[in-house]
Amino acid sequence: MTVTEDRPTYKWVGTRPIRHDGYDKVVGKARFAADLNLPGQLHGAILRSPHGHARILSIDTSVAEAMPGVRAVLTAADFPTLEMGNPERDVAINLMARDVVLYVGHALAAVAASTRAEAEAAAAAIEVEYELLPVVLSLDESLADGAPLANEDNRTAFSGSDDPSNLATVTPLERGDVEAAFEAADLIVEREFETSWVHQGYIEPHACVVDVGADGKADIWASSQGHFRVRAQTAAVLGWDTARIKVTPAEIGGGFGGKTTIYLEPVAARLSEKSGRPVKIVMSRDEVLRATGPAPASKSRIRIAATSDGELTAIDGWIGYAVGCTNDMAGFIGAMSVASYKFPNLKLEAVAALTNTPKSAAYRAPSAPQAAFAIESVIDEIAQGLGLDPIDVRLKNAVTEGDPTAMGSPHPRIGFVECLEAIRDSDHYRSPVAEGTARGVGSGFWFNIGEQSSATVNLNEDGTATVITGSPDIGGSRASMALMAAEELGIDVHQITPVVADTESVGFTDVTEGSRATFATGMAVVNACRELIDELKARAATILGVDAEAVDWLDGEAIADGKEPLSLAAITAKAKSTGGPLTVTASLNAGGAGPSFAVHCCDVAVDEETGQVTVLRYTTAQDAGTAIHPSYVEGQMQGGTAQGIGWALNEEYVYDDDGTMLNASFLDYRVPVASDLPMIETIIVEVPNPAHPYGVRGVGETGIVPPMATIANAVSAATSVRMTALPMSPPAILAALGER
Amino acid sequence: MSKRSRTHVTCTVNGDEVDFLASDDTSLLDALRDELGLTGAKEGCGTGDCGACSVLVDGRVNCSCLMFAPEAEGTDIVTVEGIAEGDQLHPLQQTFLEGAALQCGICTPGFLVSAKALLDENPDPTETEIRYALAGNLCRCTGYDKIVRSVQEAAVQLRGAAR
Amino acid sequence: MPRAHLMTPLRRFTDGEGVIEVEGATVGAMIVELDRRYPGLGEMLTKGASAAVDGLIHAEPEYLAVDPDTDVYFVAPLTGG
Numbered sequence: 015m016t017v018t019e020d021r022p023t024y025k026w027v028g029t030r031p032i033r034h035d036g037y038d039k040v041v042g043k044a045r046f047a048a049d050l051n052l053p054g055q056l057h058g059a060i061l062r063s064p065h066g067h068a069r070i071l072s073i074d075t076s077v078a079e080a081m082p083g084v085r086a087v088l089t090a091a092d093f094p095t096l097e098m099g100n101p102e103r104d105v106a107i108n109l110m111a112r113d114v115v116l117y118v119g120h121a122l123a124a125v126a127a128s129t130r131a132e133a134e135a136a137a138a139a140i141e142v143e144y145e146l147l148p149v150v151l152s153l154d155e156s157l158a159d160g161a162p163l164a165n166e167d168n169r170t171a172f173s174g175s176d177d178p179s180n181l182a183t184v185t186p187l188e189r190g191d192v193e194a195a196f197e198a199a200d201l202i203v204e205r206e207f208e209t210s211w212v213h214q215g216y217i218e219p220h221a222c223v224v225d226v227g228a229d230g231k232a233d234i235w236a237s238s239q240g241h242f243r244v245r246a247q248t249a250a251v252l253g254w255d256t257a258r259i260k261v262t263p264a265e266i267g268g269g270f271g272g273k274t275t276i277y278l279e280p281v282a283a284r285l286s287e288k289s290g291r292p293v294k295i296v297m298s299r300d301e302v303l304r305a306t307g308p309a310p311a312s313k314s315r316i317r318i319a320a321t322s323d324g325e326l327t328a329i330d331g332w333i334g335y336a337v338g339c340t341n342d343m344a345g346f347i348g349a350m351s352v353a354s355y356k357f358p359n360l361k362l363e364a365v366a367a368l369t370n371t372p373k374s375a376a377y378r379a380p381s382a383p384q385a386a387f388a389i390e391s392v393i394d395e396i397a398q399g400l401g402l403d404p405i406d407v408r409l410k411n412a413v414t415e416g417d418p419t420a421m422g423s424p425h426p427r428i429g430f431v432e433c434l435e436a437i438r439d440s441d442h443y444r445s446p447v448a449e450g451t452a453r454g455v456g457s458g459f460w461f462n463i464g465e466q467s468s469a470t471v472n473l474n475e476d477g478t479a480t481v482i483t484g485s486p487d488i489g490g491s492r493a494s495m496a497l498m499a500a501e502e503l504g505i506d507v508h509q510i511t512p513v514v515a516d517t518e519s520v521g522f523t524d525v526t527e528g529s530r531a532t533f534a535t536g537m538a539v540v541n542a543c544r545e546l547i548d549e550l551k552a553r554a555a556t557i558l559g560v561d562a563e564a565v566d567w568l569d570g571e572a573i574a575d576g577k578e579p580l581s582l583a584a585i586t587a588k589a590k591s592t593g594g595p596l597t598v599t600a601s602l603n604a605g606g607a608g609p610s611f612a613v614h615c616c617d618v619a620v621d622e623e624t625g626q627v628t629v630l631r632y633t634t635a636q637d638a639g640t641a642i643h644p645s646y647v648e649g650q651m652q653g654g655t656a657q658g659i660g661w662a663l664n665e666e667y668v669y670d671d672d673g674t675m676l677n678a679s680f681l682d683y684r685v686p687v688a689s690d691l692p693m694i695e696t697i698i699v700e701v702p703n704p705a706h707p708y709g710v711r712g713v714g715e716t717g718i719v720p721p722m723a724t725i726a727n728a729v730s731a732a733t734s735v736r737m738t739a740l741p742m743s744p745p746a747i748l749a750a751l752g753e754r
Numbered sequence: 755m756s757k758r759s760r761t762h763v764t765c766t767v768n769g770d771e772v773d774f775l776a777s778d779d780t781s782l783l784d785a786l787r788d789e790l791g792l793t794g795a796k797e798g799c800g801t802g803d804c805g806a807c808s809v810l811v812d813g814r815v816n817c818s819c820l821m822f823a824p825e826a827e828g829t830d831i832v833t834v835e836g837i838a839e840g841d842q843l844h845p846l847q848q849t850f851l852e853g854a855a856l857q858c859g860i861c862t863p864g865f866l867v868s869a870k871a872l873l874d875e876n877p878d879p880t881e882t883e884i885r886y887a888l889a890g891n892l893c894r895c896t897g898y899d900k901i902v903r904s905v906q907e908a909a910v911q912l913r914g915a916a917r
Numbered sequence: 918m919p920r921a922h923l924m925t926p927l928r929r930f931t932d933g934e935g936v937i938e939v940e941g942a943t944v945g946a947m948i949v950e951l952d953r954r955y956p957g958l959g960e961m962l963t964k965g966a967s968a969a970v971d972g973l974i975h976a977e978p979e980y981l982a983v984d985p986d987t988d989v990y991f992v993a994p995l996t997g998g
Binding site: 172174184185186187188214269270271272274343346347350375376377378379380419421422423424426460461462463464465527528529530603605606607705712715 | 922924925926927929935957961969971973974975976977988990992993994997998
């Protein structure tokens with residue numbers, strides 16, 4: 015761990031207690047959505063389109079309805095039509111096609127029956143008449159002159175135009191004078207890059223159990239990163255009041271952004287309503303890969319100008335994202351992720367275009383990895399061309415506080431330089447590169463978000479505490495909430511029970527995404543604790559017979575001159591007589607989320623006979639602000655890295671000409687396994703975020719941004735071949751070596 | 755409406771003699787989860803590629819999604835629910851907790867079963883041997899680093915206890 | 918007077934101007950004034966923008982108070998995964 019600044023000595027923050035929910039998870043008791051069963055439940059199955067783009071001429075469910083065990087069948091006709099402009103229209107259409115199917119795997123009908131097999135058999139018996147439409151399967155096809163429309167309903171966002179288009183967004187960004195800078199450059203490198211669609215790859219398929227009672231209220235258990243959004247989106251798709259819906263977050267088996275939207279809950283709810291029985295729907299892995307959102311495929315052209323001493327004076331380029339069947343903000347966000355270097359002159363256009371493939375969903379730092387792959391590769395090539403150390407080139411140009419982001423707004427306090435120095439000074443980087451291996455570095459960051467959170471802190475009669483939040487725990491955040499509460503209240507973290515509560519039992523809380531939970535929900539927890547401490551001091555004053563202003567709070571005790579300290583437990587024991595229960599709820603719309611930068615370094619060996627790239631050693635340095643629970647910060651760094659390695663070396667979507675995914679299983683969609691990877695060394699850099707009481711920066715997403723370029727740069731060093739297309743799978747490496 | 759005929763299966767699960775009914779095409783995984791209520795083993799893929807459904811059958815690691823439930827007749831099955839001894843966690847479970855070897859926890863039951871099978875057979879595995887023994891279990895959260903370290907630590911503890 | 922900084926796609930409303938001085942005690946008031954001067958811009962800013970002020974990004978900044986020397990950068994809303 016690298017501590018960058020003088021920081022307070024904490025008693026609990028920064029320690030590594032066993033996470034409270036861990037025990038249930040190691041004995042098989044933890045309940046994920048598919049583990050829940052309700053008496054009388056039916057199983058749902060979804061009919062999915064075999065065509066990549068087609069008009070639905072008719073759907074005949076009569077045969078299905080009469081089949082054994084079937085209790086309900088539905089189509090889009092069972093949902094209200096959401097008008098153009100309704101923010102949930104795309105989500106609604108994606109989870110149940112209306113009039114047009116937009117990709118192979120697009121849902122268009124659903125069945126609830128006594129067993130899953132009966133439901134699937136009935137779904138297969140639904141008769142659909144299609145009129146085939148042209149299929150658009152790549153960015154190039156989508157952007158070509160005269161290209162057929164992938165989705166006739168799409169309009170280009172912020173354009174003011176009502177013409178149907180394949181363009182989702184167009185984001186130009188400009189500052190300075192790039193042409194002058196390129197004229198004056200000592201070295202210019204220009205490259206084109208390409209990446210494939212990749213899936214978040216969570217091991218737990220989407221699942222939910224929905225029980226609509228005779229009162230018309232829906233009880234939903236869902237695998238989700240944000241149950242308040244499940245409630246809101248389900249309400250919007252069904253046309254129901256929010257008050258009719260309760261969502262309980264089950265334990266979630268991975269999300270990474272892919273579970274920040276919904277696919278199943280409204281379908282299960284309508285089936286439950288129609289049948290009068292609870293309905294459980296669990297996706298198969300095949301469905302997950304064919305029909306849930308991957309990260310967009312991309313193409314880019316990046317040109318960077320440099321002076322001979324390594325100053326990067328200009329960047330000019332274009333990046334396009336193939337975002338699937340409905341409008342998506344990938345282009346905007348991708349453009350804005352260009353913000354690690356000062357680039358006084360900048361001209362970029364980021365474009366997102368539609369294809370007849372599944373609607374994209376967020377995947378850890380969405381859109382940034384594709385952009386970073388390109389930019390970090392070109393910078394590496396510049397360093398090679400100038401004969402400069404790649405870390406030195408980055409140090410020379412790294413943004414610091416006050417430097418502009420791509421949007422123009424100034425960066426707040428950030429730790430990019432500190433991360434670069436941490437890698438430069440690391441054991442890994444200082445060790446000689448072993449014979450037959452080669453080294454690469456890369457960097458990346460994510461802005462992180464704040465958004466809304468609520469927290470309730472209850473002090474129990476015996477001085478223990480319950481901390482209730484609404485942030486589904488996808489990486490250990492419950493433990494972090496308990497640690498921050500322990501630090502504030504001055505009691506042992508093991509005397510605190512952190513709980514993630516349902517939508518009826520905690521105040522509104524935004525989705526666990528954007529690396530916001532420890533930051534924003536943590537802030538709500540801290541605020542609730544501080545308000546509670548004010549109340550505890552007032553109660554202590556009553557007990558001690560002094561004025562409230564005379565009481566201080568220190569290490570879990572109320573202190574007043576001339577009086578014996580009162581422990582928290584001594585005060586809670588007298589809660590009733592001093593005013594009643596001790597409970598506080600705090601809520602906020604958190605501003606000031608601090609960006610988290612990371613720098614990665616890897617050593618690889620390339621087998622020139624097989625094309626296999628072996629990652630031999632990997633080190634990551636990332637700015638966490640303050641690591642509340644260092645083990646789980648390290649976990650985020652390592653997990654993001656492993657996903658990036660998969661993105662770099664093996665993962666891709668293979669489609670046939672009709673838009674059918676050919677590798678829709680974990681056998682052929684190859685994610686890293688334990689034998690693919692070395693230990694992943696972590697260096698936690700701490701440049702505290704001034705906007706958070708403990709200096710926290712979200713860390714969940716940044717880790718996936720650097721690895722692709724880091725590995726491509728190492729492969730370049732090993733082979734003198736610049737890999738510009740992902741994945742760098744053995745056939746791709748062999749082909750590139752063949753052209754060397 | 756007739757139900758397909760179901761086979762009566764008797765076997766031992768986590769030391770208990772149990773019995774249940776299963777169709778010929780019910781997987782052992784579905785029988786464990788739906789007939790016996792043992793939901794520790796998970797379905798991550800249904801095709802034997804992710805290992806989340808791993809259980810021990812007569813001491814060997816099996817993807818329970820690939821076994822038909824009637825094949826379990828007369829076998830001795832251990833699931834994650836049977837790894838602890840009463841209220842004593844197995845060293846692997848303890849080191850996984852202390853070593854933060856789980857984040858979302860969905861893959862954890864499968865890893866514990868596979869790792870237990872490894873250490874039962876090879877009490878002093880190298881890092882490479884651990885990685886290859888666990889290569890059939892996918893984890894998307896951790897990058898495997900802390901899982902491997904936790905297995906190493908559990909191996910040390912088990913060797914110490916065995917002396 | 919506070920300054921509004923507009924990202925490039927929105928400058929089509931302002932004849933290419935990217936930095937505009939506009940009266941207002943809050944970001945919301947600035948947006949109302951911007952819409953008065955450049956009809957249609959208000960809806961773009963309300964529906965599709967967060968505001969970056971002093972390096973910090975605020976989602977739904979309608980009631981965020983600004984000083985006479987504040988620079989408000991209207992940026993696309995950020996999410997994450």
